[in-house]
Amino acid sequence: MAPTKNRYVLDWIDEQVKLTQPDKVVWITGEEDQLDALRKEAFSTGELFELNQDLLPGCSLHRTAINDVARVEDRTFICTPTREEAGPTNNWMEPSEMYAKLNALYDGAMKGRTMYVIPYSMGVIGSPFAKYGIELTDSIYVVLNMAIMTRVSSKVLDALGDSPDYIKGLHAKADIDENNRYIVHFPQDNTICSVNSGYGGNVLLGKKCFALRIASYLGRNEGWFAEHMLILGIENPQGEVRYLAAAFPSACGKTNLAMLIPPEVYREKGYKVWCVGDDIAWLRVGEDGRLWAVNPENGFFGVAPGTNEKSNPNALASTRANTIFTNVVHNLDDNTVWWEGLDDNPPTNALDWKGNKWDPSSGVKGAHPNSRFTAPAEQCPVISSEFNNPQGVPISALVFGGRRAKTAPLVYQSFDWNHGVFVGSIMASETTAAAAGAVGVVRRDPMAMLPFCGYNMGDYFAHWINMGDKIENKPKIFNVNWFRLDDNGKFIWPGFGDNMRVLEWILKRSFDEIDAEETAIGYMPKPEDINIEGLDISLDTMKELLSVDVESWKEDIENIREFYSKFDEFDTLPQELRDQLDALEKRLG
């Protein structure tokens, strides 16, 4: 029996059942007994491997198909009635044409399989800012991941009542055929369709599909932001906590920054960092005129490689129980997991991410570069006491950043809000393994939202500019780059926990507690104003990290103009941004 009488839900599910023709339909309640039974079923079919329950209680391992290891941006569509609404940076198809294509792929796709109905909430169930979704899927892996990443519960159906206000999601694994793989959003229909994939970002529909693409569309209409941002709080020795949100592209350091452990010199003084979120922020203007942020998720879907006891001990600790590992190395000696960068002792009796016998001395990577862990947020040793606060936390600084070998200095501050929007709009970063395609190619990725904006990005920029008028107490806007390389191709800045030193400057600036130098690109720290106590780095190196290479900035201007010219087609780029670009060019001389 369906646990709801909501006709909008029941009629929609009936239609999808007729289309996909599952053998049976199972409603997910979110209760542990049911999830445990599903885990056991997945162990019996090989969909999941149960790991060593003494060392990793509640943990399991999953391998995706080898052609299905990352988001597929070229197969991700925004299907609005007109192409202009989707804009020049999104793939678009006319909705009825796309529905016809999808229906052919969904037709009978669940024959012989079970359809799971997952009611879930993005945000605290019952809170004014929560939004609800129902995902239909034929994958137990999806059910178990959604139960970690979102708030899955029958209570969602109670909170929804007989309202039509929920996001519909249909996922079918079908044949995992990469040539018929589609991740499609119909913002006007509150609908997401995913077919022929079993990889995280393509199939956990609450995450990028709902909480960013659909939510960004809703946010523009309703006057708020859905952003690809981590949220963290820094507690000073007096016990005061200041919060910031930061947008970096995929696999560029959000999870690491969100739960960093401050360097010893800070810990001794009593500084602490609290993690509110590591990937997605929903931001609204509060009654006090400040910007308030909630993390709509309930877990971390984090990059495994590079995570270790030194780089991110809090992430590692979060994964020691109740975690699903995807595409990592399976250590057969003790039935645990391993990935590149975990430690210097790769297992010799092991299977690689493809499930083949693996020889660590072969030079071939054992874990996929985009292998991930799905871990409950509450298991993070530094999860914020405000994590479940439906009001969220007040944001004092917004930070943009990317992976730039040159050009971008360690940190700079925008002159004002509109200049800050400009700084976000010109973000660029080297591509990573988080999306299918070439790695290490510099591309413009405004606000780290290029793959995640659910409407015309020109209108998105305008929304950012307009919000500036609505936020009375605006956060200051900054840009950071942890990834500058020296002539030998080594990172100059130590990064990770030491990024705290840069955050300290950012927060001091946000509260007008420190001076800065005015440069062509924005306000910059005096080299001696970044605390390098206890760090093996010279003042000269700091000067290098904070230098502005005028020639490469001038080259960049050309590239920015080219990127901006994409928006000529529908003429949606705000004049404010063109003015900002001209002003920057002038200042560079």
Ligand code: GTP
């Ligand atoms: P998504 O989950 O894909 O959105 O990524 P993310 O932004 O959360 O990235 P994450 O924190 O998982 O970092 C990805 C990669 O960047 C890992 O390989 C890290 O080791 C590396 N990384 C993170 N922070 C730093 C840093 O401060 N310096 C350097 N050099 N590398 C870093």
Ligand code: SPV
């Ligand atoms: C990203 O790619 O930015 C991620 C992982 O956070 S995924 O959920 O696959 O999008």
Ligand code: MN
């Ligand atoms: Mn992400």
